[in-house]
Amino acid sequence: MDKFTLHEDPISANCYKIRLTAALLGIPLERRLYSILNGETRTAEFLSTVSSFGRIPVLQIGDSTFLPESNAACFYLADAANPAFTSSSPLQVATLIPQDLLQRAEMLRWMFFEQNQHEVNIATLRYWLYVIGEDKLETSRRAQIKGKVAAGEQVLDCMEDHLAKSEHGWFVGDSITLADICLFAYTHIAGDAKFELSRWPSILKWCEQVKHVPGYIPMD
């Protein structure tokens, strides 16, 4: 098995997703920490070796393969979860990716939704309000807060609606998949972005369900 190294900032739930996926699959990850705020992902060394785009997380596979994009890294780990991994997996399933063709596409549907509609609103608001601080925001960002709050609420309404109808309380099928992990990352800390999760009871219940999966690890 290749050695995996996660280039990450613990403040980012995009990074946490990958750690949670690896933990549920029983895959060891070495962590390499950077501070986004201190510009450590913009150094010449980072840009030339880890990612020329200057973003984290990046999953390093072996010595020389670097895979950016959190949801792609989660997919890689779960896709690689063959029987060789299973023996050490806390889950009784070999993979977090459904075998069924339609369920696999539905899992990806929620993962793309997460990156296109959830992350760009809820994670961005959290970064602005919780990490940087509202009083330090540029005017152009401040002007976007209202729109992002409304879009974030619509995203949570959509998740609530889906989970309320879900027989097993998971996004797809009858067990946890990458869709749950990727959406959980920024949802369970949406309070940092000033979303009151008590407004969305099915989401709160689902968050508890995720926290009780064998092998679960919390965000730092």
Place this chain on the structure above:
Amino acid sequence: MDKFTLHEDPISANCYKIRLTAALLGIPLERRLYSILNGETRTAEFLSTVSSFGRIPVLQIGDSTFLPESNAACFYLADAANPAFTSSSPLQVATLIPQDLLQRAEMLRWMFFEQNQHEVNIATLRYWLYVIGEDKLETSRRAQIKGKVAAGEQVLDCMEDHLAKSEHGWFVGDSITLADICLFAYTHIAGDAKFELSRWPSILKWCEQVKHVPGYIPMD
């Protein structure tokens, strides 16, 4: 094989991606057209039958299964491309998804990049400047143009950098994958959003390469 119906607006390249994927795989698609601008994706009927989130594209599979998110719909079609499809496929490959584990993750890396960084800047700018018109934009949107232009340029730089180093001129491996199709959709019409593609020669060359793939269909 299930019958596929694409609920779409021809003005959207997210919808076009799915048509292009189906065309390359030789899969027939029935088209159901809506005008986003005229509110046709917000009617009570649309919300109750096609998608409660009021967004298109939605790929309808058979009579009662509705799959939102353009990249997930492309994945479903290609994932379903078993030998039964191959006989009518203009491509000599059964699927647009690599068999190799790492290449499959790299394909998804670019598809998530597309939804998280490309679409939210370049497609949004195109919608604002080309579909709505700059003079009709609300102040809050107008204030975001500068930031989205800069982010869009960084996205195109990242693609250019990758393609310039690519041995075969594709995003992943030695043939076209869903990564190329999903990125092509809004890139080849980035001129509508006032990006001068002649600044990115490897991207221009790659666009031509996509247009010469057997089975290629242009956007309406």
